[in-house]
Amino acid sequence: MVEDLRKFATLVKKYRKQKGMTKEELCQDESELTVRQLTRIESGLSRPTLTKINFLAERLDMNLFSLMPDYTELPKEYLDLKYQLLRNTTYSDKRKIYEEEKRFEIIYENYYEDLPEEEQLIVDILTTISDVNESELIELGNHLLEDYLDQLKKKNTYTLNDLLLIKLLLIIMIHDDDIYCNPGWQLLPQIVQRLLVDDGELLIYQQFVLRDTLFLALGLFFRLGDYKKVREILDRLIQIMELTQDYQKKSLIDMFEWKYYLSYKNDKKEAKEYYESAIHFAEMIKEDMLLKKLKQEWQQDIK
Template identity: 35%
Template sequence: MSNLEIGKRIRTLRTEKGLSREAFCGDEKELTVRQLGRIETGNNLPSLAKLDYIAGVLEIPISQLIDEGMIIVPKEYLKLKTKLIRQSIHGDEEKIRQREAIFEDIQEHFYDQLPEDEQIAVEVLQAIDDVYVSENSEFGEGLIEEYFEQLLLKTNYDTNDLLILHLYFLKCTLNAKPIDNVFENIYANILEQTNFSDANNIHLIQRVIVSIVLYHFNIEYYDLMPQTLSAVREIIDEIQDFALLPTVDFFEAKYYIHTNQNKDLALDYYNKAINGSKLLNDKSFRDRVIEEKNKDFP
């Protein structure tokens, strides 16, 4: 069954129930009108989560819409996606080239066969890299415009929500966007995320919190810095993955410098960040930390 056939069947069943797209999608928390439109016209293959929602509204089993075997996501793709999620680049040109090669591999071998949610994940991951490498906040603007409002309706975030949030805060950092109620609500929700069963999600929660820290530094807002950095450390201790520890130590050093609280502690954290990045063989980040340390301790 093709995407178009699936879409036609969903549209037929929806109209038979007398439901407009707006009524079908309700508050659009699970499915937006725009997303339903793309599914019904065959432009996107829905994920299992969206199919489950659609089947629930139609009051039929998923099997009446699609053979679930059609949307099994290839393991090879998932391995590449996981590497993109967990790898830090810190301006390392070799890692940037490696990631570009991964994106090319995904586009060539997997993208067209992926369900919509996975295609979005790839697009957001690419936009994050583009923003980070170019320092141009215009990348990914369309993704934010389309999906951010839907995200604001949620309190628990899935992988794509966290990717969108990571992109959002990177863009806010470059634009020096002031803190508002949107930020406060998201920040509170992020700190409440306690599900450690999904490894990619917990890594992304760390990335989002780190992007929040960058945002704080850029707008010179330090009130929540200790709480925020403590949240990352708790996750690191829980999952015993220390890849981001040098980054946290670096931010601790900058916090104590910027707030003029304790230069001895700042120097100690600088040295921890340098030694940690050396142990992780992250030369690019180590060199950056040394450069910042020399500026603050000439």
């Protein structure tokens, strides 16, 4: 593994210099690859993902396979574990939290050290999201955002890593008592507008992350009283649900619909229909913790 990294690092550095390119020139606006990341790749300290290798090959005007002759696929078990972490929600259920912790444990014990840097970042962000959600200590996530926030500002489209960083940012904003002083506050409109754009290139598991990120944005815009944006996000969430044919979050969509009709439309009858739909679906998928939270939320909203 170390020898493969060194060979790849030597190739990248050699071809970059042959092209007469500085690191800054190769990285362009750093939206795909930062100078820091390139330095780590050329030093043999980071195993790049296929996306990064593709970018390097294009910038160096090279055949992809001449740059990555020894590229190996990620282990199937790791991919399965990652998929479960990306898709599932714990709803503060102790059993689900335990299962999530076991998945992290297996990844760290068996796979983490050999993962490409971007995959390690995915695991780091997912771990941090879990920690911040459980502890509500926003300081736990600030170090990751400090490293990548500037890069996010330059993006026109978002990768999986970007979506996870945005998810972490929104979670921190939700738990921040002084949201208007949060570094993400100025970025929020720009980020959400890009999330609302229909990107047909996202894979299904990336759609799950986009969905969960939009739910967080939805909560923030309810808090801010921006019901125009609330409606846009709800419509996008319905679109994603129909696209993926994954209805596990339908009860949450119904919950936000009832809140929308109560708070903005002042239509208690319509709101109650969405409440009953949310309860029915939570019962159908046997999510007891979600069912309990929905009932509590409804009682609080109709006071």
